[in-house]
Amino acid sequence: xxxxxxxxIELNAPVSRVWRALTDFREFGEWFRVALDGPFVVGQxxxxxxxxxxxxxxxWEALIEKMEPERLFAFTWAQVxxxxxxxxxxxxxxxxxxxxEFRLEKTASGTLLTLTESGFENIPADWRGDAFRGNDGxxxxxxQNVEKYVAETP
Amino acid sequence: xxxxxxxxxxxxxxxxxxxxxRPAHAELFxxxxxxxxxxxxxxxxxxxxxxxxxxxxxxxxxxxxxxxHLRVLERAGIVHSxxxxxxxxxxxxxxxxxxxQDYLGRVSREWDRTLARLKAFLEKTEL
Numbered sequence: 001x002x003x004x005x006x007x008x009i010e011l012n013a014p015v016s017r018v019w020r021a022l023t024d025f026r027e028f029g030e031w032f033r034v035a036l037d038g039p040f041v042v043g044q045x046x047x048x049x050x051x052x053x054x055x056x057x058x059x060w061e062a063l064i065e066k067m068e069p070e071r072l073f074a075f076t077w078a079q080v081x082x083x084x085x086x087x088x089x090x091x092x093x094x095x096x097x098x099x100x101e102f103r104l105e106k107t108a109s110g111t112l113l114t115l116t117e118s119g120f121e122n123i124p125a126d127w128r129g130d131a132f133r134g135n136d137g138x139x140x141x142x143x144q145n146v147e148k149y150v151a152e153t154p
Numbered sequence: 155x156x157x158x159x160x161x162x163x164x165x166x167x168x169x170x171x172x173x174x175x176r177p178a179h180a181e182l183f184x185x186x187x188x189x190x191x192x193x194x195x196x197x198x199x200x201x202x203x204x205x206x207x208x209x210x211x212x213x214x215x216x217x218x219x220x221x222x223h224l225r226v227l228e229r230a231g232i233v234h235s236x237x238x239x240x241x242x243x244x245x246x247x248x249x250x251x252x253x254x255q256d257y258l259g260r261v262s263r264e265w266d267r268t269l270a271r272l273k274a275f276l277e278k279t280e281l
């Protein structure tokens with residue numbers, strides 16, 4: 001059984017542009033849907049507020065691990081156990097953490113972005129992982145994203 | 155942001171400590187990350203509960219090795235044993251593996267959506 005996630009996506013933009021979208025906290029916030037308090041600094045905790053409708057009460061928090069210009073951006077973040085308002089706790093001090101890594105490679109048409117998330121073995125066995133990360137509204141959301149993308153690129 | 159500011163800020167050292175704890179899912183992955191144990195899981199997955207003797211007779215491992223591997227699987231919650239006369243019968247419990255797979259599936263789909271938004275964001279903004 002795999003205990004990591006890996007995704008590859010081809011982006012029609014130069015590496016320098018993708019690097020900015022990943023590491024400029026305002027740009028990151030736009031597509032990641034989080035309102036960040038300030039810029040990403042290696043070795044420091046970045047914090048903000050989730051902008052997904054219905055999840056605005058959730059604090060986004062990550063420790064920036066690595067920023068190797070135009071090559072690697074990595075952070076560790078807490079796995080939120082309960083996303084619903086009733087059970088959600090903003091205290092992440094004992095939450096299990098996973099490592100997120102974005103790797104960039106130049107290609108003929110732009111950039112190959114490889115995303116990995118690892119460290120899921122840190123999650124207690126009795127977790128089922130609720131809503132937000134893949135709730136049932138998710139596919140509707142995905143379809144809207146595709147529609148939007150197609151509409152914007154005739 | 156006032157609410158988040160009033161909370162105790164975790165420092166980077168805390169993050170590192172938390173990451174190196176080894177709660178139960180670590181056991182699950184460690185338990186499954188071994189050829190002999192995977193073979194035992196596959197066998198119990200395909201058939202009825204079996205005793206240590208039965209599991210030993212169908213493998214190249216010694217009785218001691220089978221016993222040792224079964225204990226590891228038992229601690230991780232992947233197999234359960236029940237007394238049947240003088241022997242214990244071992245059966246597979248797919249629940250922990252299923253739970254982990256479900257969780258990873260959710261995280262995976264969430265990344266698909268997030269990366270699709272990144273792609274759309276790059277398409278609509280100037281280079």
